[in-house]
Amino acid sequence: MTAILSGTELGRQIRAKVSAEAAALSERGVHPRLAVVVATDDESSAWYVRSIAKTAARSGVRCDVVDLGAAATPAGITAELARLSADPAVHGIILQTPLPGGARLEELATAIDPAKDIDGANPLSLGRLTAGLPAHPPATAAAVLALLDHYAVPLAGRRAVVVGRSTVVGKPAAQLLLARNATVTICHRHTADLAACTREADVLVVAVGRAGLITAEHVAPHAVVVDVGTNPTTDGGLAGDADARSLTGRVAALTPVPGGVGPVTTALLLRHTIAAASR
């Protein structure tokens, strides 16, 4: 039996709490507000931003989409992030990817005030997270932990394996698991024997962006698999990095795609905005 660890209900719970807190803040004259800076005409990015804006509005968080266009320069983006950082009416700032002309998120996000860096994109946030100091973690990495906690998956002393070493997911997820006293292994494209590594996992987090990478040969029967992948399918749907068909019946638990990490991530972006507005 493989348990399906849905994120839909958890996302709903977090958003309900966000709504209540947003209402309470508004009564005190603080109107929680999130700014999403976009510098791309990428369609899936636009879809994601619309979904954040819609969810925010429903939860009582104002969301401004600041569209700089695909012709924006790094200097222009940095200036906008600095302006928003200085604006006391803005509590949270997200810089959406992809960025124009090979600009790196990590470099530009240095211009986001860490107190408003609710998706943990500023390297200072990552450093503070790694050092065990208060910081907003990237929402996706935080969603991995929120899901594991929601389903009461034990972490201390367990072996956690993270596949993928991106700055936005793999590396911060590894730090969060380490902070919870898991023994953490980070695998990636150069890992010599991926299946041997991932079979060691009590908790397996996959964040690579390759549909169906993880199959039955990659897992132990007691494994809990958290699938961060969101790979577009030819029929307009989404597929995870894990091959759900191959894993079903072969692992203890698996997060679905869609409906797993995704809804929790969006809800946590809002929760981080509320936290930033509550200071």
Next chain:
Amino acid sequence: MTAILSGTELGRQIRAKVSAEAAALSERGVHPRLAVVVATDDESSAWYVRSIAKTAARSGVRCDVVDLGAAATPAGITAELARLSADPAVHGIILQTPLPGGARLEELATAIDPAKDIDGANPLSLGRLTAGLPAHPPATAAAVLALLDHYAVPLAGRRAVVVGRSTVVGKPAAQLLLARNATVTICHRHTADLAACTREADVLVVAVGRAGLITAEHVAPHAVVVDVGTNPTTDGGLAGDADARSLTGRVAALTPVPGGVGPVTTALLLRHTIAAASR
């Protein structure tokens, strides 16, 4: 046969290069200068600072020891770090531990200008390192990699296991190994079966501060062991975290304590200072 990976000769080589570069900089009117801020009367700390100062002087790097005394406050330390950060004649800044009254290095080091943070103590340096952006890594973590490179130990695709998750050694060493395409596991006091984990290592880095923790049962025969531990012995000497007697003949290679990571660390502090002065 266990090869002994001495750091003495590598330390010498780095210092020779530092001397030549310091002389070249001085001719151009730039006098490389390092400031070590001390706020403790801890004797082993004083010994370490004297050894840095002596080595720096021999290599043509001026080293100012700024002794604030054990009664220094966090605010006083922060103010001094800010003053040194603003002083154009100072190129490198180290905040020595221990710190008074439970102050955390990671928190206070935020006041060190990242460009002068030659021991990578500012969380921004750690975040930039983790994100793959230019930054000074902590000298001890950098020394681990320098030793492995000096002895041409392959890393890409190999399994590296780091025991210890401190902000100054374990975590940055793990990031540096990951950046070199090793598959990295981080173990610590909560790891359920330490020996089983460490036996997976092609490269084993131990940075815990417990003399003799790693014995023959913890290693594979082909392992290269880098011992970062410097534990005082009752006879006034130093012992590593690895039990050298138990490992000799049981691993491919081992760094000695003293004379392994230590001399390379000091030399790299000076190399980082030269790099900061060369901007």
